[in-house]
Amino acid sequence: MTLPSTIASRFLTNPNQLGVVAVGFNGGQYKKGVEAAPMALIESGLLTQLRDDLDYDVQHDDTVHYYEKDIPAEDQDPEHRGMKKPRAVSAVTERLSSQVYNYAKDGKFVLTLGGDHSIAIGTISGTAKAIRERLGREMAVIWVDAHADINIPETSDSGNIHGMPMAFLTRLAREDRRDIFGWLHDEHIVSTRKLVYIGLRDVDRGEKKILRDNGIKAFSMHDIDRHGIGRVVDMALAHIGNDVPIHLSFDVDALDPQWAPSTGTPVRGGLTLREGDFICECVHETGNLVAMDLVEVNPSLESVGAAETIRAGCSLVRSALGDTLL
Ligand SMILES: NC(=[NH2+])NCCC[C@H](N)C(=O)O
Ligand SMILES: [Mn+2]
Numbered sequence: 001m002t003l004p005s006t007i008a009s010r011f012l013t014n015p016n017q018l019g020v021v022a023v024g025f026n027g028g029q030y031k032k033g034v035e036a037a038p039m040a041l042i043e044s045g046l047l048t049q050l051r052d053d054l055d056y057d058v059q060h061d062d063t064v065h066y067y068e069k070d071i072p073a074e075d076q077d078p079e080h081r082g083m084k085k086p087r088a089v090s091a092v093t094e095r096l097s098s099q100v101y102n103y104a105k106d107g108k109f110v111l112t113l114g115g116d117h118s119i120a121i122g123t124i125s126g127t128a129k130a131i132r133e134r135l136g137r138e139m140a141v142i143w144v145d146a147h148a149d150i151n152i153p154e155t156s157d158s159g160n161i162h163g164m165p166m167a168f169l170t171r172l173a174r175e176d177r178r179d180i181f182g183w184l185h186d187e188h189i190v191s192t193r194k195l196v197y198i199g200l201r202d203v204d205r206g207e208k209k210i211l212r213d214n215g216i217k218a219f220s221m222h223d224i225d226r227h228g229i230g231r232v233v234d235m236a237l238a239h240i241g242n243d244v245p246i247h248l249s250f251d252v253d254a255l256d257p258q259w260a261p262s263t264g265t266p267v268r269g270g271l272t273l274r275e276g277d278f279i280c281e282c283v284h285e286t287g288n289l290v291a292m293d294l295v296e297v298n299p300s301l302e303s304v305g306a307a308e309t310i311r312a313g314c315s316l317v318r319s320a321l322g323d324t325l326l
């Protein structure tokens with residue numbers, strides 16, 4: 001049985017209204033299939049559960065956005081500073097940013113179903129802008145992931161932009177060309193002091209230096225083994241402070257491949273599903289959560305594990321939205 005639940009967030013004016021954006025985008029990396037995740041999550045009943053079991057007023061345009069019209073032809077989108085498909089990712093995230101902003105400016109919770117993790121450039125910039133305008137405050141980001149996704153173009157070995165979103169969102173990476181993230185303005189930006197990572201275990205050399213040089217708070221799997229998930233979540237939330245709006249960006253590859261095998265860059269030694277759900281539950285309990293992304297579910301990569309991964313993704317979202325709390 002589930003008790004009626006709302007996002008008791010003091011930062012939302014419509015805490016019961018859930019704006020959902022389904023983003024079928026895969027251009028931040030090179031494996032096909034991640035664009036099918038939003039449809040798979042919805043078909044498995046996620047939105048119905050949020051509506052019927054958790055009593056949310058789910059607002060969704062019944063569309064998975066593929067942004068075909070916004071994406072330039074591949075020969076019009078050559079590499080720039082080693083980044084692959086930079087104009088495509090920029091155009092899609094710019095559109096997404098305003099979609100997210102439009103829900104968030106009305107004080108609604110925004111749930112975005114990706115898509116690869118490059119889409120966070122759109123989601124986080126959209127909520128950050130709305131929170132600034134509405135409340136005159138800075139927002140915090142909790143990034144749950146095996147990866148830090150904070151490469152600047154010059155430190156990335158892959159050139160895949162899904163490994164770079166946090167660098168653009170904090171201005172550690174910068175571009176002035178409008179068609180390559182030049183649309184990101186001060187109101188879209190997140191402070192490195194308000195960013196905290198949980199679950200890291202595959203961080204590139206250059207990224208480690210970026211984290212260190214900027215004093216960014218990060219809890220790796222080593223920290224979770226040492227302190228336990230309970231204390232790690234407490235420390236992460238303490239770092240943010242208890243009166244700060246939170247955007248939760250959850251990469252399903254934070255979970256161990258045992259629970260979420262169907263993802264583009266799986267890394268062994270990850271969170272159990274229960275630990276992932278626990279993080280989401282604790283973030284919900286703060287009453288400060290204003291938006292969530294679920295990304296990198298790729299239903300086409302594992303014939304057997306796809307259903308498992310989709311189920312895990314649904315569970316994470318429900319947990320962040322108040323399920324299972326008595
Ligand atoms: N969102 C993700 N799954 N990111 C994986 C990034 C992997 C690697 N660090 C890269 O820059 O390419
Ligand atoms: Mn990842």
Ligand SMILES: [Mn+2]
Pocket residue numbers: 117145147149162251296
């Ligand atoms: Mn990621």
